[in-house]
Amino acid sequence: MSAQIIAIDAMGGDFGPRLIVEACIACLSECPSLYLTLVGQPQLLETLIASHALVDRSRLQVVAASEVIGMDDRPSLALRAKPDSSMRVALQLLRDDKVQAVVSAGNTGALMALSRHVLRTLPGVDRPAMVAAIPTRGGHCHLLDLGANVDCTAEQLYQFAVMGSVAAEALGIARPRVALLNVGTEDIKGNQQVKAAAALLQQASGLNYIGYIEGDGLYRGEADVVVCDGFVGNVLLKASEGLASMIASRIEELFNTGVVARMAGAMAMPLLKRLRQDLAPARHNGASFLGLQGIVVKSHGSAGVEGLQSAIHRACVEIREGLPQRLHGRIESLLR
Amino acid sequence: MSAQIIAIDAMGGDFGPRLIVEACIACLSECPSLYLTLVGQPQLLETLIASHALVDRSRLQVVAASEVIGMDDRPSLALRAKPDSSMRVALQLLRDDKVQAVVSAGNTGALMALSRHVLRTLPGVDRPAMVAAIPTRGGHCHLLDLGANVDCTAEQLYQFAVMGSVAAEALGIARPRVALLNVGTEDIKGNQQVKAAAALLQQASGLNYIGYIEGDGLYRGEADVVVCDGFVGNVLLKASEGLASMIASRIEELFNTGVVARMAGAMAMPLLKRLRQDLAPARHNGASFLGLQGIVVKSHGSAGVEGLQSAIHRACVEIREGLPQRLHGRIESLLR
The missing domain is CATH 3.40.718.10 (Isopropylmalate Dehydrogenase)
Incomplete structure (x- = not known):
């Protein structure tokens, strides 16, 4: 099976990076084909990772981002005033083909605005939509x-x-x-x-x-x-x-x-x-943003470890199924 | 305690007149100050009433209406093509001060359209609203x-x-x-x-x-x-x-x-x-139409006997509290 490479906005969500790191490490031990890139404040993240035993660091990277988007920040602020937010840097990694998907438990409005801005929508799609099962x-x-x-x-x-x-x-x-x-x-x-x-x-x-x-x-x-x-x-x-x-x-x-x-x-x-x-x-399930040029999964802000694991799992499935490519093909044929 | 006099659309609802008559008779035996007027096909209603023992007929009237509004009838049809429907006749009794409230388990859209047409809205109210607890x-x-x-x-x-x-x-x-x-x-x-x-x-x-x-x-x-x-x-x-x-x-x-x-x-x-x-x-609860010149309570189409009893009970409370009069007073002072 080919690899799944996912960037995680490590600073988003109500419970903070500790829980996010815990969920990521649990996912890595469950799924051998998974590679994760944690985006956020490096020192903090390294300390949190070090507190876990037996982490396969060849599959767990840290990428630095100096800013954090608050759960109550306006999307416009996220867009204009925080160029080095963990959310934005994660999306840029996706845009630049460094990863295959982004998972964030952060501010929904900001994630949607930044996703549209950084990734753009698929041709024929006015606005991305959020879907969950x-x-x-x-x-x-x-x-x-x-x-x-x-x-x-x-x-x-x-x-x-x-x-x-x-x-x-x-x-x-x-x-x-x-x-x-x-x-x-x-x-x-x-x-x-x-x-x-x-x-x-x-x-x-x-x-x-x-x-x-x-x-x-x-x-x-x-x-x-x-x-x-x-x-x-x-x-x-x-x-x-x-x-x-x-x-x-x-x-x-x-x-x-x-x-x-x-x-x-x-x-x-x-x-x-x-x-x-x-x-x-x-x-307990992630919600996907559909209609973007890339896979973005939103985990619930107050999701626990299991919730975040589900969101990462959902991103893996979407990578394996090539969801944006499939969407692109079908939208071209279905939309006038 | 003063009397509550309520007209019941005896032909509406998914379960038909048998259940409606049963609910009415149960309400009458519970509440001595209640008077009910069943509106619908007289022969059918009399037969159904006769099957119950110990009915105080001094508090249970039957008023004839020859037509029935179907659960799928368009409101416009109910308004124009059925001048003698049980729903309309019940509302006319209310308009003419023969009763103090109407309860129906019939077609919601038709009940709203007929209520607006027969009773009119209170001054200052554009459109009635449906409310439930x-x-x-x-x-x-x-x-x-x-x-x-x-x-x-x-x-x-x-x-x-x-x-x-x-x-x-x-x-x-x-x-x-x-x-x-x-x-x-x-x-x-x-x-x-x-x-x-x-x-x-x-x-x-x-x-x-x-x-x-x-x-x-x-x-x-x-x-x-x-x-x-x-x-x-x-x-x-x-x-x-x-x-x-x-x-x-x-x-x-x-x-x-x-x-x-x-x-x-x-x-x-x-x-x-x-x-x-x-x-x-x-x-299990009735929904009230608010903003009309009169009390109209809608019972759920698939409500059982208890559901219809609750709706009748709600109409009683609204009569006792003089809800339309209170609404009228407050709307005059609150709406510009």
Whole structure:
């Protein structure tokens, strides 16, 4: 198997470089074909690496970057005022073909702005979209956009559908069912953009477009790719996280009231733990930016070691599948 | 206590008149001050009523309506082609002060269109909004709009905030915290409508506006009233229902795998049942139309007897609290 070479923005995320270094070293020991380049403050990173035993340094580089983009920095600031940020330097390594992908747990808006600026979008793509897999009854559904674009034209929704379909295919789904998220499944339902996007999708050949889907249909697993604007996608994803977390707490409370419940709870503890993990999908999977000239995976800002490992794993899959190249080819043939 | 007199659209909903009659009779026996008027096909309704023992017919009237609005009928059809529908006749009873509220489990779009046409909106209200209480960590949150208005101007979002606040107050929340649903909590986040609505709300006196809220903050109970356009609200509500239902199924599956799990599951059964019910909020509470010259409560199309009872109960509370009158007074003072 050929190598996967990935640059990691080692300074991003809510938990800081210690956790990022830990996740990277865990990934390296799991995957022998993986090479990682940590981008950030060298002294700090070297100290953190040195605290781990048995690190194969031939597969773990450090590249210096003097600045850090804060989680609350405006994208415009990240773009103009911090030329040597760890995020930007990582993206430049990708642009210059020194690595094959970038993974960052940093500021989403800044990562999107810098990615567009440093890497550029693929020809035919107006704006990149953010996609992640969320669990459904049937398995998973690839939802996009997740917040990169709060206002979308019908054309952009159409492009998201094409990109989402290609990405789902690359991740192993044959002829992915593509649906538009709407407030009903009848033709008359929806706002102008959604109706116009539906008209474009009905005419698209080579796309398995199945029509409108509602919020509950999404979790019933009725589609493999669900398309919406970034406002709706972001609200849906965060509300789902919030609801799942609330339910998990309630289950714990339920199993803490009374002797019988407590006994049942103790017996069921491993099951409940597994469930709690299943219920925080976005924290455990990376989200990909689609439509760029390069692979960029965003890990959740508050992702733990496992979450970051998943994001790195996702980047590996996208490298092996040559996702940007596949996207480029399909977009050329599908978009007019 | 004074009487509550409510017209019930006896022909609406997925389950038909049998269930509706059953729910009405249960409500009458629970609440001695309640008077119900069933609107629909008299023969059918009389037969259904006769199958129940011990009905106090002095508090249960039947009013004839020869037509039924289908769950898939277009609102325009309901408006123009069915002058004697059960839904319309019920609303006319309200307009003519024969009843104090209408409850329907029928076609949402048709109910909204007919309500606006027959009852008219309150002065100062562009469009009515649909609001329902959804469970949060802290208790409940009143979410609006839930689908009546898929595109909203900033002015309309502002009006929804005012109406939601007044309704929450009427339902017993002192100084309800009002928030705008957004993709982030920083000022720069959001689309144009949301940003402009925030500017209007910041200037509003007499409203406890607390700023932006995200999807997860909603379920953490950070606000009492959450405002969004009907597209976003509808997707959020339905996705929450779908996710909750998926989680309930997974819990059942978990407790069905292996001997230990099954034992724990058997012990935990009553808890799990309670949980499943908690997780289907929208099916168990009615949604109110706010901003009309009259009280209209929509029960979920697939609500069971208990769901319809909740909707009737909600109508009773709104009658007692004089919700439209309170709305009228506050809107006059708050809206310019």
